Amino acid sequence: MGDKTMTADEAVSRLESGMTLGVGGWGSRRKPMALVRALLRTAITDLTVVAYGGPDVGMLAAAGRIRKLVAPFATLDSIPLEPHFRTARESGSLELMEIDEAMFMWGLRAAANRLPFLPVRAGIGSDVMRVNPGLRTITSPYEDESTGLRETFVAMPALRLDAALVHLNRADRAGNGQYLGPDPYFDDLFCEAARTAYVSCERIVDTAELTKAAPPQTLLVKRLNVSGVVEAPGGAHFTSCVPDHDRDEAFQRLYASMPWPEFAERFLGGDEQTYRTAVRTWHEEQS
């Protein structure tokens, strides 16, 4: 098995401006923030970002790296509205494909299954159809058994990704990724829908170690879908990554209230180690 370990900077060096980038996690939960921070250290821009949006979307939008966002929402969970997503939308600087949570999932699923679309009972009747005039419908070739009707569904187009970024609890050097929290979110699906996928994790362990204390169904991401593995302890910070760490609520409140240029200057000017030191210093100042 090939050793796919690399640094976060090496991982993002494989990305290019103009790419369609899927970001795993959900809201402010298990977001691959170390990879996002590494991305912010590059000049990569003009991205189409596909995400159940959280601060990943907020930071990339604030830094002006997103050309187009594909998302059903952006939120910090304990803080309902993502401040920089709001600013970007209210200034008209963010092109948005706003779709429903389930449509989003079926779009990834279509891509993972190499299908051009999947039919969904979602979006129909809502303004998702109005704001996405490119969305098409498809009429079932089968008559419904109970109604006799051939229903018309939204044909959710595949959300194909050039690259996916996800953060998991553990991985081995070959790219087998494991989640240990209650919800896998859609991280496996992001990797399956992408040409390349980069998995950061709290800790890289030997393959045999993965199933010593956890059942095999926690092995969410398979190495055949993974291009690079990055060990990034606290790599989801300030989003949650249970059971390794909870969301850093105090720091999230700071992120949500501090003007972006100040936040970027104080916390994002250096590498990941510098970020962690700056966060620790800030916490010490608070106590």
Added chain:
Amino acid sequence: MSEVTVGGVTAGGVSVGGVSVGGVTRAEYCVIACAEAWRGDGEVLASPMGPIPSTGARLARRTFSPELLLTDGEALLVGPDGAPEGWLPYRQHLALVTGGRRHVMMGASQIDRFGNQNISCVGDWERPTRQLLGVRGGPVNTVNNPVSYWVPRHSARVFVEKVDMIGGVGYDSAAAAGPTATRFHRIPRVVSNLGVFDFATEGHTMRLASLHPGVTVEEVVAATGFELVIPDDGVPYTREPSPAELELIREDLDPKGLRDREVRS
């Protein structure tokens, strides 16, 4: 829904075990009104959004709708004691929505007379004056499983003539979209801090179904930005909580009184 008097209960005061526990707060009427949304639903997932709907759902489960399933707000289905009885990660939750065995109570930043709901943005979608959450799961929810709504601060800014972005599909929008949208579409009720509303009218337009005690029809009309249907034969009050229900709410389900922070008396 009619005004109910339960042994020893009078408007504004309740006795539990012979001891007066003081007046029923507006928030507690809201809990009762939310709980009633899940009455008779059977073995389905109750998905409340917000403190008062959550207390209502748990009250329904502990009393008149014991078959309901509830989550811990994350990926576990939990019993009344909090012990896990199942696993429901987002991927399964979204599948459960489309299977229909679920009744959700969502919030609404805007809602109109046909029950179209908006939590996405205020103003022109292209460049909103106020970006909110996004449509989230409104579109898939409303055409697949029953969707009720909860509005903690009833005002003409929420109850609007026309919503700026339809996420949750209302009756007129579903009808216009055709059978795929109408087949499983149902909005059982809207609960606000002023009363309970439904769509049991000829044109499926919003009707005042009950007033929380202490609220007048005039107050509701003044706080609503469209013409509500007001039944000619009078509007009942939201039912009183039973002493046992009140005790459950106050001692067990919401001892910290989160309900009173969401809706002040």
